[in-house]
Amino acid sequence: MNERANTYDDAVIGSSPMMLLVALELANKGRRVCLIDRSESLGGAWETVSIADAVAVEGACHLIEVFPGVYEYLEKASGASFVELDEQPIRIHRSGIHVGYHNRLMLMMSGFRLLAGYTLFSGIRFIQPLRYRDAHLNYKNKLKSFIAHQTPGLFRKARKMKGPEHGFVDFMNRLVGRCMDAGVALRKLDVESVTRSQPGWTLAGRHPADNLVADRVHCTTSTNLTRISEREYSATPRESINRAAVLTRVLRTNVNQSQTYVSFWKDQHITRIARIDSASDSKHLQFLVELRTPSVLQLQNFESIIRKKVCKAKIARDPNLIEVIGSVNCVATRNTDQLPAGEISPGFHGYYSMGNLAAGIASWLKHRETHATYQESAAPDDCVEHHRSAAA
Incomplete structure (x- = not known):
């Protein structure tokens, strides 16, 4: 193993849960791994943000859908327990019709x-x-x-969806902690190009001093890297999306249905509502409302709109008893597949993501033999158990 600074066995681009899992798998095999992200905060679209009185919540509404083996894998990898959602996710049409998610x-x-x-x-x-x-x-x-x-x-009865027992913030904290314990190095770097060099790949940023070399490179298929040739990939401009979310609080006595996840179909104001479980507040339930655009916050009656949507989702009975705590703005990148999954070039691997963590993991588990993370002798479950023993 090469111990030189800025030289690694594997470079993992992006800190979404998918890439955190890839980095953890590699590190558990004893490889020297560097996790690269352009942002100071980890998680990508799953990053944790603070709203109002430093309330830590996920910056967007998340859902891990039912795919074979995904919940079991996430439990082993992160150490978080996944339990059946007490209220299964629903979709709401603008006409008001409620339909089960699956x-x-x-x-x-x-x-x-x-x-x-x-x-x-x-x-x-x-x-x-x-x-x-x-x-x-x-x-x-x-x-x-x-x-x-x-x-x-x-053709068969749908399985019930699950979620982290203590919420997505706890799940992400556990996953990042596992990566740190396994020795994954973190680097803030906005990768502008990846080129084949001797002996591996050179990942270049704006300043030559930031460059690093890795034997193998891993990224999601929705990365901003475009394949120029088998030996060269270059970053291309991606469309940025301004997003905003609002945190609301509902008295438990005013709760009609404690919905876990509601998707609004063709609504002009909001896209999703997700329940934020908090064991410390016995009097209220918190719900994160993801807005269609940040411009909704500029509407004179935006708080009234939020309250009406929460009631439309049948979460609360009385809109006047819904408290709007605060909002947060963030910038995301529009997901479009730039690369195929699998080994794109020798030592350069793509992982299917497209904003659906469960689909990405299911694809990864099904085709694991095509990925470098599984070409070593240790099996994924063995790696996780070995990591647990080492941590103990």
């Missing part, structure tokens, strides 16, 4: 939409291949994942 009709509509998108972009990409390449790859990956993992739900 309703067969919704699954059929999702499959049809993905098939239509894939068919459309398969045709027009031949007219303008560079412009529509990412969209075509995006629909292709999503359709493959849907066929492999979600079509069985059309």
Whole structure:
């Protein structure tokens, strides 16, 4: 193992849960791993933010869907317990109709939409291949994942969704802690290019002093890196999305249904509501409301809108007893697949993500033999158990 500074066995680009899991797997095999992110805070879209009186919450509403082996794997990797959600997630149409998240009709509509998108972009990409390449790859990956993992739900009773017993903030803290305990190094670096060098890959930022070298590189398929050749990848500008979320608090005596996750379909103001479990507050339930755009915060009656949406989700009875605690703004990058999954170049590996952690992990577990993390002798479960013993 090369002990020189800025030289590693593996460089993992991005700190989303998917890449934290990859870094942990590699480090548990005894490899020297560097986790790279352009931001000071870890987690990507799953980062923890502070609202109002330093209340730590996730910056967006999250849901880990039902995919084979995912909950079990996450429990072993993070050490967090996953329990069945007491209220299963729902979708709400703008007409007010409530539909179960894994309703067969919704699954059929999702499959049809993905098939239509894939068919459309398969045709027009031949007219303008560079412009529509990412969209075509995006629909292709999503359709493959849907066929492999979600079509069985059309023919059998859907399993209940689960979530971390103590919330996503606790889950992320545990996962980051496991990575630190395993010896994963952290580097803040905005990667501008990745080029094949001797003996490995050179990851370059704006300043040469920030460059590092790794034998192998790992990133999600929705990275901002574009493949120039087998030996060169270059960062391309990505569309930024301004997001905002509002934290609300509802008296337990005013709770109608303690919904865990509500997705609003075609609503002009909000996209999702998620319950933020807090064992320290016995009188209230907290709900994070993710807005369609930050401009909603500028509306004169935005607090009234938030209260009405919480009631529309059948969470609360009386909108006047819903307290708006505070809001947070953040900037995200629009997810579009730039790269395929698997070994793209010798020593350069892509991991399917596309904003769906469960789909990414399921794809990873199913095709683990194509990834460098599984080409060592130790199995993933053995690595986790070894890490637990070492930590003890």
